[in-house]
Amino acid sequence: MFKKPFFNRVALIGAGLIGSSLARVIKKKNLSDKIVICARRDETLSTVKKLGLADTVTKDLEFAVAQADLVVLCTPVGAYESLARKMSPFLKTGTIVSDVGSVKHSVISMVKPYLTDGVHFVPGHPIAGTENSGPESGFDTLFENRWVILTPQPGTDQNAINKVEELWRCAGAKTEIMDSKHHDRVLAITSHVPHLIAYTIVGTATDLEDRLKAEVVKFAASGFRDFTRIASSDPVMWRDIFLHNKNAVLEMLGRLTEDISTLQRYVRDSDSDKMEELFSRTREIRRSVIEAGQHIIPTPEKD
Numbered sequence: 369m370f371k372k373p374f375f376n377r378v379a380l381i382g383a384g385l386i387g388s389s390l391a392r393v394i395k396k397k398n399l400s401d402k403i404v405i406c407a408r409r410d411e412t413l414s415t416v417k418k419l420g421l422a423d424t425v426t427k428d429l430e431f432a433v434a435q436a437d438l439v440v441l442c443t444p445v446g447a448y449e450s451l452a453r454k455m456s457p458f459l460k461t462g463t464i465v466s467d468v469g470s471v472k473h474s475v476i477s478m479v480k481p482y483l484t485d486g487v488h489f490v491p492g493h494p495i496a497g498t499e500n501s502g503p504e505s506g507f508d509t510l511f512e513n514r515w516v517i518l519t520p521q522p523g524t525d526q527n528a529i530n531k532v533e534e535l536w537r538c539a540g541a542k543t544e545i546m547d548s549k550h551h552d553r554v555l556a557i558t559s560h561v562p563h564l565i566a567y568t569i570v571g572t573a574t575d576l577e578d579r580l581k582a583e584v585v586k587f588a589a590s591g592f593r594d595f596t597r598i599a600s601s602d603p604v605m606w607r608d609i610f611l612h613n614k615n616a617v618l619e620m621l622g623r624l625t626e627d628i629s630t631l632q633r634y635v636r637d638s639d640s641d642k643m644e645e646l647f648s649r650t651r652e653i654r655r656s657v658i659e660a661g662q663h664i665i666p667t668p669e670k671d
Contacts, residue, residue, distance in 0.1 A: 375400040379436040386468045387442030388506030391421040393539040396508050406432035415503045430458045441467035446608035449478035461486035464528045472519040472548040474612035488528035491519045501602045507668035512540030519548040556616035566598035
């Protein structure tokens with residue numbers, strides 16, 4: 369639909385797993401003439417330079433976004449409002465602003481008020497990732513066969529939406545447009561609450577007496593190992609997700625609490641029929657996930 373490169377200048381604000389992976393895709397697929405990466409820490413910028421992920425690295429947000437055709441916020445969502453306020457005066461007319469945050473309704477309320485007329489906001493969420501963080505953890509195949517949900521508000525420039533969609537499709541992703549509140553409810557149960565459960569279970573293990581804790585680590589079965597992988601995700605990123613999707617997370621936690629109470633009753637009453645019925649139903653969900661190709665944990669391609 370669009371002739372490559374799509375953009376003259378792309379500014380990525382943040383260079384964690386998602387930001388650095390996106391930089392790799394943009395460079396590999398020739399989607400922008402120039403990539404600028406802005407980050408707060410010298411160590412991060414040094415790693416970005418060493419890896420060759422950007423044409424320019426900077427701590428200066430104003431410099432990073434000036435003359436950019438596309439600005440993508442790749443930091444924890446708690447930083448978005450401050451970034452939007454600081455960068456807004458320096459965005460040119462026609463600039464597209466997007467993001468990669470796992471929460472969307474709160475993001476719109478934090479960012480949109482600071483953007484002037486003529487600047488297009490296309491919020492996005494790539495449902496892709498690993499437990500690793502930092503620019504060295506990214507890879508250009510992270511988004512292949514993954515969903516990227518876009519939540520533009522009504523009236524958003526259609527050409528801007530199309531351009532962001534095409535960017536993600538070039539990264540190998542599938543795209544879908546969704547209402548921001550609906551997105552947050554869906555992700556609360558598919559991503560946010562599972563992470564909260566993982567943090568809780570692993571946290572419980574760390575509070576056990578020393579001998580039992582050592583045996584939990586030594587004899588960790590596959591279920592607990594999976595929880596430890598999830599619970600090793602970026603703590604700042606997930607803190608912000610829970611703070612900014614509080615209502616949807618609490619709603620789904622309420623439902624989960626009721627279902628746990630029901631299962632507790634099945635176990636107490638030795639109700640084998642009810643347990644088997646539940647376990648058979650949940651097994652079918654796993655089969656559906658596999659059929660959709662969403663069971664594979666993305667890993668970098670080996671040279």
